[in-house]
Amino acid sequence: MVDPDLTVAIAGKTLPNPVGVASGTFGFGEEYEGLTDTASLGAVYTKAVTPEPRAGNPPPRLAETPAGMINAIGLANPGLAAFLSEKVRILERLPCPAIVNVAGAVMADYLKVAEAMEEVDSVWGIELNVSCPNVDHGGMAFGTDPKVLESLTYAVRKVYSKPIIVKLSPNVTDIGEIARAAESAGADALSCINTLTGMKVDVLRRQPVIPRGTGGLSGPAIRPVGVAAVWKVSKAVGIPVIGLGGISSAEDAMEYLLAGASAIQVGTALFGEPDIPGRILGGIKIYMVQEGFSRIADLHGFF
Ligand SMILES: Cc1cc2nc3c(=O)[nH]c(=O)nc-3n(C[C@H](O)[C@H](O)[C@H](O)COP(=O)(O)O)c2cc1C
Numbered sequence: 001m002v003d004p005d006l007t008v009a010i011a012g013k014t015l016p017n018p019v020g021v022a023s024g025t026f027g028f029g030e031e032y033e034g035l036t037d038t039a040s041l042g043a044v045y046t047k048a049v050t051p052e053p054r055a056g057n058p059p060p061r062l063a064e065t066p067a068g069m070i071n072a073i074g075l076a077n078p079g080l081a082a083f084l085s086e087k088v089r090i091l092e093r094l095p096c097p098a099i100v101n102v103a104g105a106v107m108a109d110y111l112k113v114a115e116a117m118e119e120v121d122s123v124w125g126i127e128l129n130v131s132c133p134n135v136d137h138g139g140m141a142f143g144t145d146p147k148v149l150e151s152l153t154y155a156v157r158k159v160y161s162k163p164i165i166v167k168l169s170p171n172v173t174d175i176g177e178i179a180r181a182a183e184s185a186g187a188d189a190l191s192c193i194n195t196l197t198g199m200k201v202d203v204l205r206r207q208p209v210i211p212r213g214t215g216g217l218s219g220p221a222i223r224p225v226g227v228a229a230v231w232k233v234s235k236a237v238g239i240p241v242i243g244l245g246g247i248s249s250a251e252d253a254m255e256y257l258l259a260g261a262s263a264i265q266v267g268t269a270l271f272g273e274p275d276i277p278g279r280i281l282g283g284i285k286i287y288m289v290q291e292g293f294s295r296i297a298d299l300h301g302f303f
Contacts, residue, residue: 004288011188017042022267023101035274039095048103053079063209068219097124131169131194143169146181157186168192176236191242219268220246234260250283
């Protein structure tokens with residue numbers, strides 16, 4: 001049997017395969033040089049970029065939980081100017097597409113970063129982080145109100161011509177309605193899910209482990225929530241859906257693909273196994289060959 005076609009089409013452009021690495025778990029790629037075979041990645045989704053540098057939240061920013069972890073990084077990043085002068089060079093070296101995750105407190109922040117990305121050839125597309133639960137202003141507010149999300153996506157569409165992926169939050173009542181709002185305003189694809197709001201309490205200190213109280217829960221614990229979200233969203237829209245949340249094996253990835261995802265991202269699992277994306281891709285290929293699929297695009301639509 002010939003090798004299956006693993007390419008993923010988004011807005012007339014192509015990702016070489018469906019397995020990407022999730023925003024915030026891969027930095028801008030430099031820490032993973034020598035640990036992860038970036039040539040086998042479908043895409044690197046960078047850490048969020050905001051107009052100004054952000055130091056992020058006070059430590060501890062991470063707490064281990066059953067089958068996952070809680071993080072409250074607070075969008076720590078070097079800011080747009082340092083991204084353009086330092087990080088772009090790292091993205092240029094990547095042998096796979098680089099998708100820049102964009103965040104902000106107000107709409108003008110998103111527009112400023114998106115406008116700057118339009119000029120950067122090594123950026124394949126952008127992912128709008130409208131779903132970060134770990135900052136006090138912005139982020140999440142854009143992803144929980146369909147009208148607000150529609151205006152944001154529409155405004156970004158006007159200044160950015162390459163693929164726009166809107167990253168959805170699971171912390172909403174009707175994720176299908178939010179997904180439709182992003183699609184109607186011109187999003188090319190949707191990624192879901194971002195983290196779920198969670199809290200861990202230190203019972204002897206009688207305080208939350210994370211100083212700001214809540215954080216974002218990720219890892220295997222959230223996978224069933226992510227798979228259900230992808231299923232609902234892929235029924236609600238006609239644009240590609242990129243699934244993530246708790247993927248740490250080819251079988252996990254297959255759950256998302258069968259539920260309606262066109263591609264997937266691996267996040268928390270990278271911390272334990274930086275080379276896991278290649279193994280997940282290998283497992284997807286084996287599944288396709290054994291089950292008689294020749295195109296990744298044929299994997300969904302069964303339920
Ligand atoms: C330490 C950490 C930092 C993250 N930073 C971002 C970020 O900057 N932008 C974003 O859209 N998502 C961010 N996320 C969310 C992940 O991209 C992903 O949506 C989530 O962790 C679920 O996937 P996983 O269970 O495979 O980690 C972050 C997650 C973690 C664990």
